[in-house]
Amino acid sequence: MRRNRLAATAALATALSVTAAACGGGSSTGSEGTNDKPKELTYWASNQGTSLEHDKEVLTPEIEKFEKETGIDVKLEVIPWDSLLDRILAATTSGQGPDVLNIGNTWSASLQATDGLLAWDDKTLDKIGGKDRFVPAALAAAGAEGRPPAAVPLYSLSYALYYNKAMFAEAGIEEPPATWDEFVDVGKKLTKDGKYGVAVEGGNPVENSHHAFVFGKQHGADFFDAEGNPTFDSPEAVAAVKQYVDFLANDKIAAVGNAEYAQNQSIKDLATGKAGMLLWQAAGSSLKAHGMKPEEYGVAPVPMQSENPPEGQNVNSMVAGINIAVFKNTDNLDGALDFVEFMTSNETQLALNSTYGSIPPVKEAQEDRAFSSTDLTVLREVLSTTSAPLPQVPDEAQFETLVGDAMKELFADAAAGDEVTTESVQKRLTEAQQQMQK
């Protein structure tokens, strides 16, 4: 009996070391990609359409063109936003991932730091037509300053103020608000009979953090200092976050129920007339999906603190958008570069961006008439004049989570009837910063 047990233990130990060694093999990653499988590509697309299915319908015809041109078989997978980053991290760790993938452009610097993505130095960029093809602001949101970008821009987006024209007319409002004071005034006029001035996505940390960034810029706050260290709880940052949360907490122009919105319910609220205004990026196709026709809503730039804000504070959107990257462990490097070239070609850019309601980051494609409709003109102008990229530092992803979460809790406090004060905002933001474990 004892001998048997001993033998079994030995067998176990052997098996353990064998499997452990097998696992270790996966993490030997020094290569810059190979061309071992020149006829296959895996592409992870982000969810840009109204559903994953919609994305497949949009992307498949374009990808078929590429397959016909090159003879490369492209496997497409559309990945929802809430799991995309986890999937990328897992792929980076294991070395087993797609060849080409979409990333949220705010993750660029964070993912750049993992060294899992192919660096786009000038030589590589030349293979897809050179960096001059891209709008500089969009390319600036593709990695830390002074380093070769970790990705190239694919779709550009900006925030805008969407408003319900009928509700504005009914309340006698002629112009969309240009400052936040006007915004709150308009909001108060619209707030009556169970309807509200604005809908906010209070339970969605990422969405919150984007607004924190823009309000922060307007107050002169950056959430990171020059060395890339977090400064979440500066007085300016506190003022910025409080101003946004106050729409629900003190101005009461947003419904308390918004505090738990995290599934894009705010778009639905605008479309169904439950709220008169919405701060969103490229809401067009989603509003349409909820039955709101393009002539029923107006699009204006997001308000500023004053009519003429000082230089550096005249920011009313982040440079939002999607970048396309090549995974360093690809086994079809040339094919991957060809695919990125195809995706950023003028024709593909035109087709995809016009369907998704985004702006092409490729200069030439942007000039097409398809992007001169009123709402897209607004988005385009904001992008080229008054937008700023989120901090391109390795810890950016943590900012989105921690500050966004703190704001979620502040909304929850307000919804529960607790007062939101400068002190309570300060406390939450300090706590968020302390969670940065360095």
Added chain:
Amino acid sequence: MTATALDTPPAGPGDKPPAGRGAARKRRRTGRGRVRRGALPYLLLLPALLLELLIHLVPMAVGVVMSFKELTQRYIRDWGEAPWAGLDNFRIAVDFDAPVGEALLRSFFITCAFTVLAVGFSWLLGVTAAILMQDAFRGRGLLRAIFLTPYALPVYTAVITWSFMLQRDNGLVNHVIHDQLGLTSQPTFWLIGDNAFVSLVLVSVWRTWPFAFLVLTAALQNIPREVYEASAIDGAGIWQQIRRITLPSLRPVNQVLVLVLFLWTFNDFNVPYILFGKSAPESADIISIHIYQSSFVTWNFGAGSAMSVLLLLFLLVVTAGYLLLTSRGRKAASA
């Protein structure tokens, strides 16, 4: 354990299972060819063992290694290169005066409270329903099937439905409580703020109690009817029967059941994650989600692993203590 299984001849349909520990012990002593056949069970177990190694033990071992490394985003691509951090990750995790440790400790206490409540209610519901359904009556099969439904549903489908039902503005729960019954003056928030904890316990109990019910129903089948009949003749009422016959007979099953429920609930990731998403509200900041946040969302896998290792140690200690305590109690009871 394996020896018992081996030496017992395969049970045919007519065979009675060994009546108790005494019988099993006797068979083991008289078993022949033990040494020759000794290798067979290991051979049969080998595939399962290998898979168990691959799926559970190796990742655990890797996790333990990771917990001693400074595994941030800079090193995840080639995590062999990550510098050794010694005990730093653990030090940060258990430094309860500093923010990170304090948050972990708070999350730990919330998880304890949640586990006690969820396991308690699940067990209570399970045992009550099982006892009530012990006697045959019309519709018993149907009721049993209905009771088991939550357990049979895929967890994602079930919990996402709950998250819709618990929405403040459009949810079914508030529609009934507020709109129809008028019990509250304002619609209640169930998914944010302090009520999130209540929702979590509720959904978790709803998910778990059918399992308790199932196991206890099976266990009740083993209590001979004659014991009840005899006690009834002696004048025992229903409460006395439950207290003196049913519950003592269920004791060995309960011992395992409560332990399993405890481990599942304490470690549960699916229910809170589906209910609240990546960032649970403070009141329902369960430790599994907290660790997920600490590793995936802040990209510090070393720290996350250190917290997981601490959790593993805690659960091991509790399990060992529990088994020691209950088996000693059982020995005392049977002596």
